[in-house]
């Protein structure tokens with residue numbers, strides 16, 4: 001499954017990406033009530049660095065709560081839509097600083 005397909009799947013399902021304590025993996029899919037396709041899990045793992053970057057940027061495609069956050073989505077430039085709530089949360093837990101210092 002291509003990464004864009006994985007993003008579309010996650011946007012349409014009751015599932016979203018979350019950080020893990022496992023530095024090697026970095027992210028996982030939160031979906032306690034849904035059996036996910038193996039191809040989705042493989043795609044997320046294979047593209048985890050790209051997806052981590054999207055999460056650090058607050059990219060709206062990985063926003064876990066679009067119905068609640070959509071009013072805070074902004075387009076700072078053409079082709080990019082960010083969620084200001086997710087950006088603030090990411091900054092507050094320190095991932096933005098870690099990302100920028102890496």
Ligand SMILES: [Zn+2]
Nearest residue numbers: 063069083086
């Ligand atoms: Zn959000």
